[in-house]
Amino acid sequence: MPKDGIGASTKRREDKRFLTGVGRYTDDINLRGQAYAYFLRSDVAHGRLTNVDISAAAEMEGVVKVFTAADFSAAGGLPCGWCVTDRHGNPMQEPKHPILAEGKVRHVGDPIAVVIADSPELARDAAEAIVVEIEELPAVINMKDAVKDGATKVHDDLTSNLCYDWGFVEDNREAVDKAIKEAAHVTTLELVNNRLIANPMEPRVAVGHYDRASDDYTLYTTSQNPHVIRLLMGAFVLGIPEHKLRVVAPDVGGGFGSKIFHYAEEAFVTYASKVVNRPVKWTSSRSEAFVSDAHGRDHVTKIELALDENHKFTAIRTDTYANMGAYLSTFAPSVPTWLHGVLMAGNYTTPLIYVNVKAVFTNTVPVDAYRGAGRPEATYQLERVIDKAARELGVDPAELRRKNFIQPDQFPYATPVAVEYDTGNYDATLDKALEMSDYAGFDARLAESKARGKLRGIGIAHYIEACGIAPSNLVGQLGARAGLYESATVRVNATGSISVMTGSHSHGQGHETTFAQVVADMIGIDASQIDIVHGDTSKTPMGMGTYGSRSLAVGGSAMVKATNKIIDKAKKIAAHLMEASDSDIELKDGQFTVAGTDKSVAWGDVTLAAYVPHNYPLESMEPGLEETAFYDPSNFTYPSGAYICEVEVDPETGEVEVLAFTAADDFGNVVNPMIVEGQVHGGLAQGIGQALLENCVYDENGQLVSGSYMDYAMPRAADVPMFAVDHSCVTPCTHNPLGVKGCGEAGAIGSPPAVVNAVIDALHRSGHKVGHIDMPVSPARVWAAMNGQG
Template sequence: MAKDSGIGASIKRREDVRFLTGAGNYTDDINIAGQAYVYFLRSTVAHGKLNAVKTEAAAAMPGVVRIFTGADFAEVGGIPCGWQITSRNGEVMKEPRHPVLAHGKVRHVGDPIAAVVANSLAEARDAAEAIEVDIEDLPAVVDMKAAIGGDAPAVHEEAPDNICYDWGFVEENREAVDEAIKGAHHVTTLELVNNRLIANPMEPRVAIGDFNRASGESTLYTTSQNPHVIRLLMGAFVLGIPEHKLRVIAPDVGGGFGTKIFHYAEEALCTFAAKALNRPVKWTADRSEAFISDAHGRDHVTKIELALDAEGKFLAIRTNTLANMGAYLSTFAPSVPTWLHGTLMAGTYTTPLIYCNVKAVFTNTVPVDAYRGAGRPEATFQLERVVDKAAREMGIDPVELRRRNFIPADAYPYQTPVAVAYDTGDYHATMDKLVEIADLKGFEARKAESAARGKLRGLGIASYIEACGIAPSNLVGQLGARAGLFESATVRVNAAGGIVVMTGSHSHGQGHETTFPQVIAEMFGMPEDMVEIVHGDTARTPMGMGTYGSRSIAVGGSAMVRAAEKIIAKAKRIASHLMEAAVEDVEFKNGEFTVAGTDKKIDFASVALAAYVPHNYPLESIEPGLEETAFYDPSNFTYPAGAYACEVEVDPETGVVDILAFTAADDFGNIINPMVVSGQVHGGIGQGVGQALLEGAVYDSNGQLVSGSYMDYAMPRADDLPSFTVDHSCQTPCTHNPLGVKGCGEAGAIGTPPTVVNAVLDALNSGGINVPHIDMPLSPARVWSAIEAAK
């Protein structure tokens, strides 16, 4: 029987009431009396020497308060990078300065040159048009292979070859991998592109700076997934503001997908300007501006080789990847193609030898950083595409080939050859569930029906694993992280028994205000509406690392549990005194404290009141109050996994692809709210379909973003997607966090792209059209061209 409360119940999202009734409080909804408005003048060329920025005429225009240029920020720090990678030769990565406003050079279309502050946005925009900018055009480099070819212009003088780092992993495996590939019975080779994506969350970025002259405190309101990290990076490394004098508030955030993790120049500018002008300053991006100012995602070019024996057992994998960093290093950019990618190249398989080489490349394009999945989709796409190609080349059913190489269910904990150790999993179980619920046995009949209508029907399969809850801090510190990756929570019990949880995690669509109370309500035996969640304000929450990498419940939820356990332990001491019993005899269950072997009991609300009215317990041994804080640093990643199937129809005359069915069988460990989990998977699948079939950021040779609006960048629409079949009944709980949870937010975006591409290629190849690979997005033009080329 389905639960109606607590852990495991499909409770409706409480935050949706305000979102659906227009009562949300987003950053752009905030307006401060006397605020001015910012308009950024951005570079229209991809690469150039910035000879002069003349602002005199613009500064004299109506309503202009002040114009800032790069010269105003010459004495402050650049936008910092939060992760340092060391090349395989021991050299530290090249880390050129990323100025708040361009100074000396512009390096991509959209690079901010000047910021006009005026009494109205219209006046700021008009004045920006009057700024005279003298830019000496320089040759731009967009293509990564060309960028490292020897004669390419240098994006940064500090990296004359345009290589940020040359990373090898696992370096000691390299020779053994080479030998295994040379001696293998069969080697499948595939060159592929992981297409550049533009995140496009529903809410564009906004920043509002405010300064209190009386207290000397700066406040930044911003659309951020991790306000404490922004406070740390901007305060300590850019503007030099002590943390106790800097408050960062991220109210309701309308989607992030990774793009709102990072510290951006606009946040620093607005905070700096508010203090300089002693006046609130507000900037809101428009959609076209977001295309050239928000960090992009993916953009890898890879050659992968898979060595197999005569029975189809995997022997070795070798990959060589070029990863685009864009013009500057964004906050977590260096970690994405390395530690978030190379460590997942084992996938769900027992491949004994793996070697990955990644060269990170500077180009005259928008910086690239984490986008939903961040490194794991790139690894999964490479792996699941080459496995599918190997199955076709060796004449082995793609499901069977995967089964032959799955890590056995009794092998855990399983040490992979790429550093990470999986604690639990059962990939045969998720594949079995997929075969059942996707009705793979009935596929041939459905294929025949499609053929009768002149369509090619294909079936795509993929198996994925991801690493969530990036941790532990001591490990990621060794890998180059410049911040801890713990999470925090403060649990405060009020005198009347209600609970407030202040969490360092942040919600931008995940449903924390619903799921977090389910955990607390279960622990304390109370209704969920007695629990309030506070997040997104550095002045009201303990220092935390925010939300990304599907870490909210696994890391943030675990911190919350640890703080609640401290509360319960203290409450037991109070209850034992009130009931005149030994504390070791007191039990707590369903909201009541009882004494074992007696009928003595007292409810939690009474104990809470006694904590704040301490007339009747010994102050020398128990402090008044009932409030505790916990910082949780995981001992390992969590490892969600699953198996996906997709059925498509391809029109051989036009190349149009229709997705007819999509099935996902996921293992997320223990589930807090099944409805919320299903919604997260639905969203991830939608974004994965977008990458596979529709989306792709395209630059011309001069560095102009030709897909710079929704007229040219194809986002998935409702009629591009079928109804999904989603199952998460295969549960192998995580062994190292108190909830046994693994995370679910990125799974759909990781497993979907190879599943869809495999389905399209199956349709073509099983229909007699020999097409080994098509790079994403598989637009009708690309599919049709591949069909024609194969004739």
């Protein structure tokens, strides 16, 4: 087999161009004659637009054209890709999301007008000459206040600020209420999942180009799913036939969910390029990204956990307010519902669960999927309330979890929240984490910290993920307005090299390396013979892109299906060349052999015969070797893991230092261990950032207080320890051909509760009976809690 096949820690081939500065990002694309767009955005959270005077700006030097909402009267609003039905059977309230503000502005950063000019500087200068008059209205920021009777409405044409009131599973509601009422013990916790700003390394960029000769449009954009952008923008916003619209997402420097969605800037530059008959480019500044990119999380929850006299979980009830922001972003409605509620069983055998979610419109930036999307919120609620219950009952938090784990002989396991886990071994990952973290030796480390005047704590969290959202027919019934399959075309060249065109998209995951490893392993050739093509709708089959840790589980499975078609056909050609039956042909290490004989023919000889068919079974097949496959999963995949965090707290300042972090994950089969480890490292850093540092804050007037890196604290190298990572506990997925489960979001899901649990543990061990501190667990919040001011 090839040395760089499945299981090898092959270095990422794409890193060579990134590290040598020759990557091709969207901002590197400059087209002949291009103009530049500058968006004039609202500095008011909520108000009526009474006057937008562009006359002075339009006359300024270098200005090509100034656009307002009136220029888009024929365009549709930005579409939402998921419609949630509430617990009463009614569809959610779905307001229009215009490209430019129509009549009202609804959040700071809402675009009002756009200047196109010969340079970015001229466009910005002209934007300052636009006269905007706004009749300011009260801003609606607090979600609970927003749904009170008489609250100011974000959208005047809606009945209220409540997008939907969702209950799941509604049939469980009365039984859950009864179980909690009759329980031997009930632990209640109210908590906040803090709003986050994704902040990928590369800000968003969009370049639109209209070719008057062919009547074709091209959009270059920083996107995680170019085919979905083409569909949404072409069909629902601008009315461009898909065959006349090409979307290209070149190298993309990180996404974390924030680049899944269709944004107004993409539609604008595409439309404007035809109007001004020039390519139009927009590049976001970092400060602009804070008020224009979709935010993440922002839930307020009350969770109740009921236990019997033997400490077995009997019921869970949650009530959540989920912030939608001012508009519905592409997949926003699904995040607090179908990506959150169905994970509330966690790793446990709780028989009764009821989840209520009230999604609320506020005068803030729209909220959508952010690394983990719903699953971190579910895990945080569950793992914090379990830890609190263990403390109330006086039992070890690891053992309380173990007592309630789903056991290996119970799989496949149908949860009370409508999903079925296929495989897992939660005791194994917990045991591995306890061993790696030296859990048994904690008391000695506690004493050492105490001798230095520091408080030490240890926190455990166990998580389960749901990756590769599927199947399409099910999610369609749940409100998805798109399929969730994936695609691949495998094209074998005459000399045996291969191009794989995938509908998945890489924005840091290493697809060009791992996808090539899979195909190389299947055929037995070197991975350098395989080229991975992605990110261009004119070159790849229709796919749904990359998010939700679906790349290998869904995209890779499509690739395997297409490659198997190639192998089947190649075996027939090889059989003809060797005058044998194709049922006797074996492929190994790039050689076709007749079983039980020494007859063989090389991969390259067979591929040449496919394209130079001088000796070829023409009567039974066409020449060539190229196949396409689509893969629609039959179920989610369910990675899981145990995380243990150890912290020290300075009692004088409340400062928290993460001393050690252990992650024992079950990702099913692993293609490239090094890349998996890197994915976990990145997720852990983001999760620790949420737990200790990051917080998106609005004041009562809707002004973003944390609107730059001066006020929004991103994790740095000094904020995280050297991680201890393991993925040796493997229970392969049973319903995809690779047996993989997904790893990209795990670290961000399991780490926040582990960190907060560790901080609470440190305070309790020093006599501070603090039940909870909301994230971010900043020094000020810790100090206040220790001193009775929380």
